[in-house]
Amino acid sequence: MSRPSFIRSRYNSFRFAFKGMTAVFRSEPNMHLHVLASIIVLVMAYRFEVTRVEWCLLILCIGLVWMAEIFNTSIETLTDLVSPEQNIWAGKTKDLAAGGVLMAAITSVAVGLFIFIPYWVDYVNTEL
Numbered sequence: 001m002s003r004p005s006f007i008r009s010r011y012n013s014f015r016f017a018f019k020g021m022t023a024v025f026r027s028e029p030n031m032h033l034h035v036l037a038s039i040i041v042l043v044m045a046y047r048f049e050v051t052r053v054e055w056c057l058l059i060l061c062i063g064l065v066w067m068a069e070i071f072n073t074s075i076e077t078l079t080d081l082v083s084p085e086q087n088i089w090a091g092k093t094k095d096l097a098a099g100g101v102l103m104a105a106i107t108s109v110a111v112g113l114f115i116f117i118p119y120w121v122d123y124v125n126t127e128l
């Protein structure tokens with residue numbers, strides 16, 4: 001059997017990665033919350049005309065949380081495959097993966113608060 005060309009194999013890798021990403025959006029209710037939170041953050045950033053560096057930080061934080069959720073889902077899926085029955089190590093594995101998502105979310109909320117609090121204060125002082 002002939003090997004797929006370099007371009008075709010890269011194209012397939014990209015396609016499989018995209019398939020994994022969309023699967024998380026479809027199957028994980030938590031991902032829907034992340035998407036909603038991301039939209040709210042992006043709308044606020046646009047509305048307050050945040051600086052270029054602040055845009056970069058917000059986009060990085062959104063990517064961080066989405067990435068953590070995708071890895072979490074991957075670890076949960078593998079754990080269910082390896083240990084469908086109750087097992088202390090399976091439980092610990094899932095808890096650790098979920099802890100990673102929580103850590104990313106806490107970090108992102110902290111960054112978001114540092115960026116937006118001054119804009120909220122300005123808005124309250126000038127508009128209300």
Ligand SMILES: Nc1ncnc2c1ncn2[C@@H]1O[C@H](COP(=O)(O)OP(=O)(O)OP(=O)(O)O)[C@@H](O)[C@H]1O
Pocket residue numbers: 028030072076083084085086087088090091092094095098
């Ligand atoms: N096979 C197992 N053995 C022992 N404990 C488990 C097992 N599967 C799940 N648990 C425990 O139940 C918790 C929830 O697991 P579950 O698979 O329902 O994840 P989830 O609620 O879908 O997580 P998320 O909301 O992050 O998608 C785990 O964090 C773990 O503490």
